[in-house]
Amino acid sequence: MIQTVFQKPDSLASVITHYCPGCTHGVIHRMVGEVLDELGVRDRTVGVSPVGCSVLAYNYFETDFHEASHGRAPAVATGIKRARPDLIVFAYQGDGDLASIGMGEIIHCANRGEKITVIFVNNAIYGMTGGQMAPTTMPNQVATTCPMGRDVEQAGWPIRMAELVSALRTPAYVARASSHSPLHTVQAKAMIRRAFQYQVEGTCFSMVEVLSTCPTNWGLPPNEADRWLEEQMMPYYPLGVFKTPDGRDRAPKPLPADE
Amino acid sequence: MAKKLMKGAEAIGEAAIRAGCRLFFGYPITPQNEIPEYLSHRLPQVGGTFVQAESEVAASNMLYGAAGTGERVFTSSSSPGISLMQEAISYMAGSQLPVVIVNIMRAGPGLGGILPAQGDYLQSTKGGGHGDYRLLVLAPNSVQEAADLVIEAFDLADYYRNPVLVVGDGLIGQMMEPVEFKDDYAPVRPLPPKTWASTGHTGGEKPRSIINSLFLDPEVLEKHNQALQAKYAEMEKNEIRYEGYGLDGDYDVLIVAYGTVARVCQTAMEELEADGVRVAMIRPISLYPYPSQAVREAAEKASGVLVVELSAGQMIEDVRLALEGRRPIHFHGRTGGMLATPEEIVDKVRRIVEGRGGKS
Numbered sequence: 085m086i087q088t089v090f091q092k093p094d095s096l097a098s099v100i101t102h103y104c105p106g107c108t109h110g111v112i113h114r115m116v117g118e119v120l121d122e123l124g125v126r127d128r129t130v131g132v133s134p135v136g137c138s139v140l141a142y143n144y145f146e147t148d149f150h151e152a153s154h155g156r157a158p159a160v161a162t163g164i165k166r167a168r169p170d171l172i173v174f175a176y177q178g179d180g181d182l183a184s185i186g187m188g189e190i191i192h193c194a195n196r197g198e199k200i201t202v203i204f205v206n207n208a209i210y211g212m213t214g215g216q217m218a219p220t221t222m223p224n225q226v227a228t229t230c231p232m233g234r235d236v237e238q239a240g241w242p243i244r245m246a247e248l249v250s251a252l253r254t255p256a257y258v259a260r261a262s263s264h265s266p267l268h269t270v271q272a273k274a275m276i277r278r279a280f281q282y283q284v285e286g287t288c289f290s291m292v293e294v295l296s297t298c299p300t301n302w303g304l305p306p307n308e309a310d311r312w313l314e315e316q317m318m319p320y321y322p323l324g325v326f327k328t329p330d331g332r333d334r335a336p337k338p339l340p341a342d343e
Numbered sequence: 344m345a346k347k348l349m350k351g352a353e354a355i356g357e358a359a360i361r362a363g364c365r366l367f368f369g370y371p372i373t374p375q376n377e378i379p380e381y382l383s384h385r386l387p388q389v390g391g392t393f394v395q396a397e398s399e400v401a402a403s404n405m406l407y408g409a410a411g412t413g414e415r416v417f418t419s420s421s422s423p424g425i426s427l428m429q430e431a432i433s434y435m436a437g438s439q440l441p442v443v444i445v446n447i448m449r450a451g452p453g454l455g456g457i458l459p460a461q462g463d464y465l466q467s468t469k470g471g472g473h474g475d476y477r478l479l480v481l482a483p484n485s486v487q488e489a490a491d492l493v494i495e496a497f498d499l500a501d502y503y504r505n506p507v508l509v510v511g512d513g514l515i516g517q518m519m520e521p522v523e524f525k526d527d528y529a530p531v532r533p534l535p536p537k538t539w540a541s542t543g544h545t546g547g548e549k550p551r552s553i554i555n556s557l558f559l560d561p562e563v564l565e566k567h568n569q570a571l572q573a574k575y576a577e578m579e580k581n582e583i584r585y586e587g588y589g590l591d592g593d594y595d596v597l598i599v600a601y602g603t604v605a606r607v608c609q610t611a612m613e614e615l616e617a618d619g620v621r622v623a624m625i626r627p628i629s630l631y632p633y634p635s636q637a638v639r640e641a642a643e644k645a646s647g648v649l650v651v652e653l654s655a656g657q658m659i660e661d662v663r664l665a666l667e668g669r670r671p672i673h674f675h676g677r678t679g680g681m682l683a684t685p686e687e688i689v690d691k692v693r694r695i696v697e698g699r700g701g702k703s
Contacts, residue, residue: 126544127543127544127545128543128545129543129544130411130412130541130543132408139557140557142553142555146544146551147543147544147551148541148542148543148544148551148552148553149541149551149552149553149554149555150407150408150411150541150553150554150555151438151553151554151555151556151557152404152407152408153404153430153431153434156400156401156404156407156430156431159396159400159401159402159404159405159407159408160404160405160407160408160411161408162394162401162405162408163366163368163404163405163406163407163408163409163410163411163416164408164409164411164412164541165408166366166368166392166394166405166409167366167392167408167409167412167414167416168412168414168542171412171542171543188397188398188400188401189397189400189401189404191397192396192397192401196394
């Protein structure tokens, strides 16, 4: 007898995505889709897609969706959730979207304690527009708008969003995971599940930052991109749970000393 | 319900509630703060939600999200705040979402001042944000009319799936006048069911709802634009509103003015008529669609037309388009928050009658 042992989650559409080879958006979409299936909330979920590589995410999920303008997904999600608190609302955003143009929206959404979930994909670069410097671009990392590498004297240091958001007093669940290896993916999925679980229970705002690769704009083959993420990004962007709604379990790893 | 003395801003807030709106997203800005303040205590009383956003940019995007669920949603602001909302307004027009926005206009440009003005006419009627779109724009001249138009705006927004903008000036927001609300509010026309709303994709019973203005295929986007233009053509056919003053009699000068400054013109007309000067007025209530035909027909009896605005001359462009050079058009405008006085208008009309009306 043939048994199905692996299939696409119902929450994901049966389509081919436009993402580049080696990009981990597809993996992160899948984790979100699996969690929506497992929690049984697909029928009452509304996603909000950003401007960036995942602008077409509404084609890839089998849920209702809103397409937000650049950076405003947390505000759009706020509107949806306040209008219909029974819906499960998530915003899916990249680092240019969330940490640059949308900094105001994410901080205030978190601070109001909106009962939504934010999936924040940090690949340290602008992808869709062609590899420009992001607020999360690493020091000395080359991008099309910093061809000599990011100069921290001029552009400042990369912004650590999980740390920033977890500094707010309002209860929240804030965590950082990575998507570059199967082991890290298992950890990321557990965090994403926990984030949605808090929303289902009506507990708090939740955000999971997921480190991601961009082989195309980093100019690296996928396997080397995975290594680059681990060696260059992870020391600066430590993984872990930064904040939980009960105030316990707040155990970020110590930040590396700035040179 | 008996008449009640109400401040314009509060009447506007109450009107939204009477229309069944239970969601307000806004950000403080003078001179319209009494609208959000009123709703911040009234909405919780009726089970509604008031959110003070971190900016007008966020407020308008909250509006966009909430409107996508099919609920009635509302915001108010004043000129600089409305400028910040233009991003989301373009998205809402592109995504065909029904929302109601009130702009209590103040003097500009830039930070300008906080006193009444009509300097946002072009922004309101000719675009405002990016792309080919139109808002339905309504301009009341009294607190009662403001309340009535706000209630109707929710129906019009739902009917056309389009943002509706109600523009007043600081006087509309601040003055107190008697207002009467009907006890039994009912929509002015049958409204279509909101099958497009994103309320959850329930197992294939309802097609997936995607609230979106992105169409990367140019052929698809052009079709979308054509559908929008067809909708605006419907508005132009059905939603022209204006009020005439003395249009049935004979007159030498036709005044065209909207909003509160039209009331100043009414006072001037009384003085002129007492003096035997024959004058009439047409007051556009819908600024988009503009009552071009009515203005053109009304101008036929007159030898000259006077446009009065609290701006350097914005609506006058629509009057020129309407008249197509058939009559000389004169202008009287005040800016910076200065109000036109009846004396100024009387003087201007007299000079037009005497052939000294100035450049047209």
